[in-house]
Amino acid sequence: MTDRQTRKMPTNGSADLPLETREAPVNSIDAEKRTVEVVWTAGAAVPRVDPWTGDRYVEELVVxxxxxxxxxxxxxxxxxxxHFRFGINSQIAVVERAWIEGGKGLAKIRFPKEGLDEEIDRIFSKIADGIITRLSCGYRRLKIEVDKSKDPKVWRVVEWEPFEISFVSVPADPAAKVRADEVPTSACEFRTIGAPSGPAARARMRLRAAAAGLVD
Structure with missing residues (x-):
């Protein structure tokens, strides 16, 4: 029996999930105050990979x-x-305020005073000059509603917690993320809604399970 066969997605209850990231753009910059306003989430639908079955699904963040x-x-x-979380030198700025407005997650970020850190000064200059333009927010999912009436199924994240914002050169491809034992995880509550019924739906479910190696 393979590792994938022994790990099945819960229909209801709690399970550990890897931490995730989402791409976001730079919004506005105040070079004098060394602050940057960003949109760190807009809740767009993003394709991902089921960590238990390897099947693709769509993740929707409720904002x-x-x-x-x-x-x-x-x-x-x-x-x-x-997203480097394993040393204090990787922190280049601090969130002064984060809030929700117009269906988006916004934040004001403050960088250190000029001259305190040459490397951070270079990063801020590249942001102000429009060279570094993308961000990615790291978050953990706390409650998910799985809608199996859609194809592919939808994981609607109805409760979640962002814990960091990162400036990145190439945003991570969420569809390429797969289960890895060394990736940090957090507990998440699952609830299944809209499960398909009827002979045709059951036949499709059996075919998908067979393709994923969950049944003979």
Missing amino acids: SDKAIKLDRLNNGGPVLDS
């Missing part, structure tokens, strides 16, 4: 004050270089 826990970002959340 609302109720769905998103902003405590960590608003408590001096870190701004990192390319």
